[in-house]
Structures are given as C-alpha cells and as structure tokens.
Amino acid sequence: xxxxxxxxxxxxxxxxxxxxxxxxxxxxxxxxxxxxxxxxxxxxxxxxxxxxxxxxxxxxxxxxxxxxxxxxxxxxxxxxxxxxxxxxxxxxxxxxxxxxxxxxxxxxxxxxxxxxxxxxxxxxxxxxxxxxxxxxxxxxxxxxxxxxxxxxxxxxxxxxxxxxxxxxxxxxxxxxxxxxxxxxxxxxxxxxxxxxxxxxxxxxxxxxxxxxxxxxxxxxxxxxxxxxxxxxxxxxxxxxxxxxxxxxxxxxxxxxxxxxxxxxxxxxxxxxxxxxxxxxxxxxxxxxxxxxxxxxxxxxxxxxxxxxxxxxxxxxxxxxxxxxxxxxxxxxxxxxxxxxxxxxxxxxxxxxxxxxxxxxx
Amino acid sequence: xxxxxxxxxxxxxxxxxxxxxxxxxxxxxxxxxxxxxxxxxxxxxxxxxxxxxxxxxxxxxxxxxxxxxxxxxxxxxxxxxxxxxxxxxxxxxxxxxxxxxxxxxxxxxxxxxxxxxxxxxxxxxxxxxxxxxxxxxxxxxxxxxxxxxxxxxxxxxxxxxxxxxxxxxxxxxxxxx
Numbered sequence: 241x242x243x244x245x246x247x248x249x250x251x252x253x254x255x256x257x258x259x260x261x262x263x264x265x266x267x268x269x270x271x272x273x274x275x276x277x278x279x280x281x282x283x284x285x286x287x288x289x290x291x292x293x294x295x296x297x298x299x300x301x302x303x304x305x306x307x308x309x310x311x312x313x314x315x316x317x318x319x320x321x322x323x324x325x326x327x328x329x330x331x332x333x334x335x336x337x338x339x340x341x342x343x344x345x346x347x348x349x350x351x352x353x354x355x356x357x358x359x360x361x362x363x364x365x366x367x368x369x370x371x372x373x374x375x376x377x378x379x380x381x382x383x384x385x386x387x388x389x390x391x392x393x394x395x396x397x398x399x400x401x402x403x404x405x406x407x408x409x410x411x412x413x414x415x416x417x418x419x420x421x422x423x424x425x426x427x428x429x430x431x432x433x434x435x436x437x438x439x440x441x442x443x444x445x446x447x448x449x450x451x452x453x454x455x456x457x458x459x460x461x462x463x464x465x466x467x468x469x470x471x472x473x474x475x476x477x478x479x480x481x482x483x484x485x486x487x488x489x490x491x492x493x494x495x496x497x498x499x500x501x502x503x504x505x506x507x508x509x510x511x512x513x514x515x516x517x518x519x520x521x522x523x524x525x526x527x528x529x530x531x532x533x534x535x536x537x538x539x540x541x542x543x544x545x546x547x548x549x550x551x552x553x554x555x556x557x558x559x560x561x562x563x564x565x566x567x568x569x570x571x572x573x574x575x576x577x578x579x580x581x582x583x584x585x586x587x588x589x590x591x592x593x594x595x596x597x598x599x600x601x
Numbered sequence: 602x603x604x605x606x607x608x609x610x611x612x613x614x615x616x617x618x619x620x621x622x623x624x625x626x627x628x629x630x631x632x633x634x635x636x637x638x639x640x641x642x643x644x645x646x647x648x649x650x651x652x653x654x655x656x657x658x659x660x661x662x663x664x665x666x667x668x669x670x671x672x673x674x675x676x677x678x679x680x681x682x683x684x685x686x687x688x689x690x691x692x693x694x695x696x697x698x699x700x701x702x703x704x705x706x707x708x709x710x711x712x713x714x715x716x717x718x719x720x721x722x723x724x725x726x727x728x729x730x731x732x733x734x735x736x737x738x739x740x741x742x743x744x745x746x747x748x749x750x751x752x753x754x755x756x757x758x759x760x761x762x763x764x765x766x767x768x769x770x771x772x773x774x775x776x777x778x
Binding site for chain 1: 698700703704706707708710711712714715716718719722723725726727728729730731732733734735736737738739740743744745746747748749750751752753754755756757758759760761762763
C-alpha cells in the first residue's frame with residue numbers, strides 16, 4: 241500500500257482534506273481552500289530542496305621565488321607569540337597587537353607568498369589625526385586615558401587576509417500572503433490569498449575578506465571594512481618597507497566557514513528582496529550552491545594602536561586605504577554619573593518651572 | 602557634536618512635555634462648572650373658546666413633558682408658561698496646583714531624559730561591530746534571476762460582524778390624533 245500524502249494548510253499548518261464538492265483541498269480547522277495542483281507543486285518543491293553546497297576548490301597564495309625572502313626578517317613576540325615580518329630596512333621593537341617587546345628570530349622562510357597587496361594610502365600623521373578626532377569631544381572618556389595614550393606608538397601593519405570569490409547560486413522557496421479587506425452593512429471581510437513563491441538566481445561575490453591572523457581581532461578587521469580591491473596590486477616585497485607585516489596563522493580552510501556565513505547571509509537578503517507585492521512573506525526553505533569558488537591571499541593595510549587603562553586592553557584600528565577609524569573607548573563611570581545628575585537636575589528644573597508658569601499639575 | 606545632539610534631544614523632550622502641558626491647560630476639565638439653561642414659552646389657549654383652539658390643545662400632550670406645574674400661570678384667556686431649567690449644574694471650581702506632584706512628575710521626566718541621554722553617550726563610545734554579510738563585495742547589479750514563479754495556492758475569507766450601537770431614539774413625544 242502506497243504512502244498517503246498529507247498536505248499541510250499554508251494558513252494554519254493543519255492537515256488538509258479533499259472537499260469533493262469544491263474539488264479542492266480544504267482545511268477543516270480554518271476553512272481555507274487550496275488548488276490541488278499548485279499545492280502539490282509547492283509541496284514537491286519543499287521536498288526537493290537540497291543542502292547548501294559551499295565548497296572552495298582553488299588554493300590561495302603561491303610559492304616564493306628563490307632569494308625573494310632573503311631580506312625579510314621575522315620578529316617574535318614572547319608575550320602573545322605573534323610573528324611580525326619586516327624587510328631589512330625596517331626594525332620592529334614592539335608587538336603591534338599586544339605592545340610588548342619583540343625580538344628578531346631570524347630570516348623569513350616558509351609560508352605562502354601573498355597574491356595581492358593594498359598599499360598604505362594614509363601615513364602615520366593622518367593616523368594620529370584620525371585617532372585624535374576619534375577621541376575628541378567624548379564627554380564620558382576618562383581624561384587620564386587621553387593623557388596616557390601613546391599616540392606616537394601607532395604602527396602600520398599589513399594584516400593577512402584570505403579573499404573569497406564565488407558565484408552564489410540560490411534556490412529559494414517562500415510563502416507569500418496578500419490581504420484584501422472590505423465590508424458591507426453587517427460584516428467586515430478579510431481575504432487572505434496564499435502564494436507559493438520560488439526564486440532561483442546567481443549572484444557574484446568578489447574579494448570577500450576573512451582575517452588570517454589570530455592576533456588581530458576579526459571584529460576589528462570587519463569594522464574597518466570595506467577595502468577597495470581595485471587598488472590592490474600584485475605583491476612585491478618593496479611595499480613592506482617602513483611597515484610590519486603579520487604572518488598568517490589561520491589557514492584559508494579555517495577561514496571558509498566565516499566567508500560562507502557572510503556570503504549566505506547576503507545571498508538570502510538579495511533573494512528576499514526580489515519577492516515583492518505581498519503583505520507578508522516567509523521563507524519556507526532554500527539552498528545555496530557556490531560555483532567558481534576560489535580564494536586568494538592578500539595583505540591589507542591597517543594602522544594599529546594598543547593601549548591599556550584600568551587593567552583593560554583597548555585596540556584602535558584605522559583602514560590604511562580609506563582612513564576609517566574604529567575602536568571602543570572606555571567609559572568613565574564618574575563622568576557618566578555627573579552627566580546623569582546634571583541632565584536630571586536641568587530637565588527637572590525646566591519642567592518644574594514650566595509647571596509653575598502655567599499652573600499645571 | 603554628539604553632545605550637542607544629546608542636548609537637543611533633551612530639550613526636545615522638554616518642549617514636547619511643555620507642549621503637552623500647554624494643550625492640556627487649554628482643555629477644560631469637568632471640574633469647571635458646566636451650566637446650561639433653556640427658556641421655553643408656551644401659549645395655552647382657553648379650551649372653551651373655539652373648536653380650532655381645542656384642536657390646537659390636543660396636538661400636544663403636555664403630560665409627557667416633565668415640566669413643573671408652577672411653570673404655568675393662569676391668565677384670563679390664555680396661559681403663559683415660563684420655565685427656566687438648569688440641565689446640569691455642578692459646583693464651580695478650578696483644579697488646584699500641587700507643587701509636590703508637579704515636582705515629582707518633573708523629576709521623573711528629568712530622570713528619563715538623563716537616562717536616554719547618557720545611554721546614547723555610552724553607545725557612541727562603541728564603534729566596533731561585526732559585519733553580518735558581504736554586501737560590500739557583491740558585484741553591482743549582477744543578479745541573474747533564472748526562475749521567478751508566483752503560484753496561487755488558495756484563499757481564506759474571514760467574516761467578522763460589525764458591532765453597532767443601539768439605534769438612535771427620537772424625542773419622547775407622543776402624538777395624539
């Protein structure tokens with residue numbers, strides 16, 4: 241005996257029954273009526289939805305040429321274990337991530353050669369100005385924090401990032417609902433029309449970056465996005481002169497899940513935006529497949545400043561290409577209390593004065 | 602700059618409440634006396650005079666009106682009735698100003714305004730946020746929509762009775778013919 245196919249009501253999720261009079265599927269609970277064929281098509285589309293296929297094939301980076309790394313030195317931070325790469329003309333004394341002393345541990349060897357690099361467009365002076373602008377006028381910022389900030393110690397660092405390119409092919413199924421309302425002398429009517437909405441399309445994403453350094457906070461790197469990849473150039477060691485470069489310690493494979501999350505989220509948003517003309521829309525199911533998926537290895541320019549206050553570490557970062565500056569600032573609880581009391585007193589006085597004038601309350 | 606915005610927000614809140622106070626002050630509360638009067642004049646014709654007069658008297662049933670008896674005064678040939686009625690009269694008075702209540706309400710407004718202002722100031726100290734998607738890296742207008750189907754499944758109609766007030770009733774006047 242074959243399995244009995246059960247259809248669920250799109251309106252209330254109750255079990256539908258066939259109404260021989262209307263020759264339609266009818267819900268005994270909410271009395272909605274549905275066309276058999278369209279309901280069958282919607283149900284089979286729901287069953288045929290596959291899992292996401294988000295795999296990346298081509299490896300990122302390339303091998304160094306002979307002699308290319310001869311003038312590159314590696315400094316190691318004994319505190320956080322971070323490894324900084326500089327060229328022979330640049331020396332590093334402090335770790336840009338934890339501000340502790342670094343020592344040169346030898347010449348650079350191994351690792352992949354970056355495919356691209358975005359050169360710094362903002363110099364150290366611009367970074368200092370941006371930091372001053374970032375903290376000026378902040379009434380809740382502790383004065384001591386401002387005074388103790390070692391602004392001169394802001395460092396230019398090339399941060400390793402994995403870049404992901406892919407064609408995201410989405411196959412989505414939605415349930416749309418249109419409402420129509422009218423009334424006569426005795427009744428108010430609400431008609432709910434249900435639709436099965438299917439969308440299939442492809443969206444191209446290029447150079448989605450994922451931080452390849454465990455020392456650099458991912459959230460900080462994402463906060464200074466976007467970087468304009470049009471200004472990226474093929475990597476040359478000459479660009480490292482005067483700056484430090486962080487050595488990647490998160491592999492491309494380990495960064496894939498973050499790239500997939502970001503691409504999936506945006507693909508779903510874009511596909512959702514194509515469903516229009518409905519009063520309510522709900523996503524029933526969907527899957528995303530990545531085609532032509534490849535990753536690249538690049539170095540992105542970041543100005544970094546680490547400082548500590550009251551035992552907490554604060555890191556500020558500026559996009560070395562666009563000048564976007566971010567960094568959470570500490571809140572002086574005493575200043576916050578003073579402002580709270582001051583505003584309360586001022587507003588209370590104003591309101592009380594108004595009530596006296598108008599004789600209210 | 603952000604502090605100026607905060608101050609502007611606080612002032613806006615104050616102005617909003619001030620406006621509300623001003624509007625409420627122009628509204629007369631039921632405590633203020635509500636007095637209305639109506640003057641009615643009736644001419645009663647001596648029923649003994651003519652048949653025409655009799656018809657005129659029968660046209661109205663005065664018993665249906667709840668007028669006081671002394672509203673009618675006897676004259677020789679005609680009755681002239683004057684009645685003055687207060688529809689409703691309350692003790693007149695004004696809402697008294699209570700400075701303690703006014704201060705408490707002002708303090709509550711002040712605390713709320715300060716809470717909002719300081720919360721906004723604290724939020725402005727944070728600028729590090731995780732990116733949810735990859736919209737910045739989407740190739741512009743390259744969405745290739747290969748399937749775009751909308752299929753009608755069915756419908757449901759809900760019917761709700763419209764609540765009606767009681768039908769309006771006319772004046773309680775009985776007509777005698």
